[in-house]
Amino acid sequence: MKVLWRPVIGLEIHVQLASLSKIFCSCSTDYIGAEPNIHVCPVCLGLPGALPVLNKRVVELGIRAALALSCTIQNKTVFHRKNYFYPDLPKAYQISQYDLPLAVEGELFISSGGGLKRIRITRLHLEEDAGKLVHSASDGRLEGSDHSFVDYNRGGVPLAEIVSEPDLSSPAEAREYIARIRQLVRHLGVSDGDMERGSLRVDANISMKKTSGDTGEVLLWGERAEIKNMNSLKAVERALDYEIRRQTNLLAEGQTLFRQTRHWNDAEGVTTAMRSKEGADDYRYFPDPDIPPIFIPESLTESIRASLPELPWIREERFRKEYALPLADIEILTESLPLAEYFEECVRKGASPVRCSNWVRTEVLRGMREKGCSIEAFPVSPEDLAELLIPIEKGEFSTTVAREVFNSMLEGRSLAESIEAADAASGGLSGSALEDMVRSVLASQPDVAAEILSGRDTAGKKEKFLAGLVMREARGQADPKEVARLLSLFLKEG
Ligand code: ADP
Ligand code: MG
Ligand code: ZN
Numbered sequence: 067m068k069v070l071w072r073p074v075i076g077l078e079i080h081v082q083l084a085s086l087s088k089i090f091c092s093c094s095t096d097y098i099g100a101e102p103n104i105h106v107c108p109v110c111l112g113l114p115g116a117l118p119v120l121n122k123r124v125v126e127l128g129i130r131a132a133l134a135l136s137c138t139i140q141n142k143t144v145f146h147r148k149n150y151f152y153p154d155l156p157k158a159y160q161i162s163q164y165d166l167p168l169a170v171e172g173e174l175f176i177s178s179g180g181g182l183k184r185i186r187i188t189r190l191h192l193e194e195d196a197g198k199l200v201h202s203a204s205d206g207r208l209e210g211s212d213h214s215f216v217d218y219n220r221g222g223v224p225l226a227e228i229v230s231e232p233d234l235s236s237p238a239e240a241r242e243y244i245a246r247i248r249q250l251v252r253h254l255g256v257s258d259g260d261m262e263r264g265s266l267r268v269d270a271n272i273s274m275k276k277t278s279g280d281t282g283e284v285l286l287w288g289e290r291a292e293i294k295n296m297n298s299l300k301a302v303e304r305a306l307d308y309e310i311r312r313q314t315n316l317l318a319e320g321q322t323l324f325r326q327t328r329h330w331n332d333a334e335g336v337t338t339a340m341r342s343k344e345g346a347d348d349y350r351y352f353p354d355p356d357i358p359p360i361f362i363p364e365s366l367t368e369s370i371r372a373s374l375p376e377l378p379w380i381r382e383e384r385f386r387k388e389y390a391l392p393l394a395d396i397e398i399l400t401e402s403l404p405l406a407e408y409f410e411e412c413v414r415k416g417a418s419p420v421r422c423s424n425w426v427r428t429e430v431l432r433g434m435r436e437k438g439c440s441i442e443a444f445p446v447s448p449e450d451l452a453e454l455l456i457p458i459e460k461g462e463f464s465t466t467v468a469r470e471v472f473n474s475m476l477e478g479r480s481l482a483e484s485i486e487a488a489d490a491a492s493g494g495l496s497g498s499a500l501e502d503m504v505r506s507v508l509a510s511q512p513d514v515a516a517e518i519l520s521g522r523d524t525a526g527k528k529e530k531f532l533a534g535l536v537m538r539e540a541r542g543q544a545d546p547k548e549v550a551r552l553l554s555l556f557l558k559e560g
Contacts, residue, residue: 068279071314074290075240075272075306076232079247080225081257082195082265083127089194089224090118090161090357097219098263102200110194110222112157117356120145124192124224125360128168129370131226131256132190134377137172139367145192145357149350153216154197162227164351166359167191174230174250175379176242185243186231197221226256232271237306241299244268249378253403261297268302269294273323274313288313289323293337296330305330308337381406389419398427404441408448415452418459425455429469433476446475453481464545500544504552507535518557529553 088095091109108116129139146164172187197218201211208214228247234240248259248266259266273290277283291309296302309328316323328337353359376384378400385396385406400406405426412422430451434444454471457463463471467488474484508515511532518528529550536549 069285070277070279071310071317072275072277073235073237073272073306073310074232074275075234075236075270077230077234077240077243077271078269079228079230079244080195080267080269081131081228081247081251081259083124083192083224083226084255084257085121085123085127085224087121087123088222089121089124089192090222093222095223097198097217097223100219102215102217103219105219106221110156111218118161118354120357120360121224125168125362126366126370127224127256128190128192128226129362129367130254130374131228131251132169132172133367133371134250134254134374135169135172135174135187135190135228137169137187137190139169139362140166141364142166142359142361143168144359145354146351147354148193150348152196153214154199154221156197156218156221160194160196161354161357162193163191168226168362174243174246176239176246178239178242183233183239185233188229188231190226190228193225193227195220195223195225232273237303237310240270240306241303244299244302246378249401253375253378261299264297268296270296270302270306270309272306272309272313274310274317276317286317288317289325291323291326291328291337293328293330294340296332301330301332304332304335305337308335312337375403389413389423391419391423395423395427398431399423402441408441408444411448412452412455415449417452417455421455421459422451425451425472429472433472437476445478446472450475450481461547461551462545464547467545500540500548501552503539503544504536504549504556507532507539508553508556511535515557529557 082095085095087093088105088110091107093105093107093110094100095105097105109118132139143163144166145161147159148162148164149159151158167189169190170188172190174185174187175182176185177183197216198220199208200206200215200217201208202213202215203209203211230243234243244266248261251257251266252259257265261267270293271290272293274288275284276286276288278285291313293305293309296305313323324342326342327340329340330337381400382393382396385391385400386393391399399409408430409422409426412426413419430441430444430446433446434441437445439445451472454463454468458465458468470488471481471484474487475481479487514528514532517523518532523529532553533546533549536553537544537546540549
């Protein structure tokens with residue numbers, strides 16, 4: 067009998083919410099690169115008698131993300147204590163949510179196999195981050211360290227945990243799902259979504275299912291493993307690929323798997339067992355007596371809903387219909403909201419969508435990389451870019467000249483200054499100087515001119531020959547379109 071092994075994958079994504087202060091105190095959330103233990107206070111250090119106060123902004127950001135994921139915001143939500151001891155957790159419990167999370171039952175659509183696939187979202191809840199342990203070993207790992215330091219700057223930084231149902235069926239789908247969540251939180255301004263810096267962290271749950279190739283009947287459900295410590299999309303994909311092979315091999319040999327938490331070792335490309343998985347019972351969850359239940363007014367939810375920007379997938383669909391651009395180009399243009407807005411503004415000012423898309427995806431992105439600046443701070447405004455692209459359309463500028471003008475604007479010069487500079491650089495071979503040159507070439511070739519005028523030059527070969535002469539005369543410093551335009555104009559004039 068033919069059997070198939072299929073992975074079943076569910077993700078838990080922690081997103082650092084973009085509030086300025088921590089979730090239960092007024093300490094700064096700016097922990098990256100900060101001197102250790104400066105953004106701390108009695109609350110986030112868990113000192114006796116200190117009382118947490120919930121940050122309203124964090125709740126609002128959580129609702130914003132949850133609504134964009136089509137979740138239901140729960141009218142009543144409660145914070146629980148999740149008890150466990152680890153030195154990065156000074157209270158020996160983490161304030162998190164349990165049976166009454168902020169939001170439940172959402173969905174997200176990912177592209178898979180040429181179509182859209184619906185991934186159900188189980189819940190979105192809020193919690194505090196733990197501190198960071200710094201181990202003394204030179205490679206920074208716990209193994210081989212004789213002591214460790216604790217930095218509590220990150221302790222109490224707000225997180226939203228987004229839990230999916232186990233609806234993902236390949237590492238590629240998992241990757242696509244994470245990329246979508248990242249795009250979404252960035253788009254909403256809810257988080258910077260930076261995986262390398264830890265603002266977006268993924269735990270992947272994976273199990274293998276053995277089915278009959280003939281009937282599709284499930285023959286065996288393998289136990290699942292939860293993989294931690296993946297800090298890039300690539301790492302998630304590799305870790306899942308590894309886990310599929312490992313679990314399938316063991317199950318195929320007839321072994322039994324146990325629920326485990328595993329660690330991804332990126333350098334060696336393997337997962338290793340960390341611990342057997344704790345159940346909820348081990349954490350002794352109970353409602354935090356210091357934080358009363360939160361009742362979320364309908365009016366707050368509705369005002370946040372009304373403030374949501376156009377969602378990325380809806381924008382993509384609109385770009386496809388309105389501008390008839392290829393999907394791959396649309397994905398680049400809509401990766402961030404400000405870039406999409408830049409593109410649309412330029413089109414609104416009259417640039418053709420296709421040309422504008424080409425320029426934004428190449429010249430503008432290159433300029434941003436070179437200048438190390440964001441699109442908001444980009445020296446060439448969308449209006450300027452439109453004013454540059456429209457003349458190309460009309461054949462008044464060659465692409466080469468337009469690029470020169472663009473580069474000059476990148477250096478901070480105005481559009482007018484840049485056009486003047488480009489004209490000067492091309493040896494003044496536009497305007498009257500170029501006209502004179504075209505006239506003199508025509509005058510030197512009366513026979514050819516006569517032949518064209520008699521209508522015998524049907525393939526336009528002779529006209530190209532004349533244009534070639536002008537270009538040679540101009541030593542390439544003229545716009546070919548402009549030369550062609552002048553030639554046919556003067557020929558008609560006789
Ligand atoms: P835990 O208590 O371990 O956090 P949850 O029920 O909250 O367990 O589920 C955590 C994640 O595990 C969810 O993303 C869910 O989709 C995923 N998951 C549940 N069942 C499976 C399974 N059989 N295989 C893979 N992932 C699963
Ligand atoms: Mg969980
Ligand atoms: Zn604090």
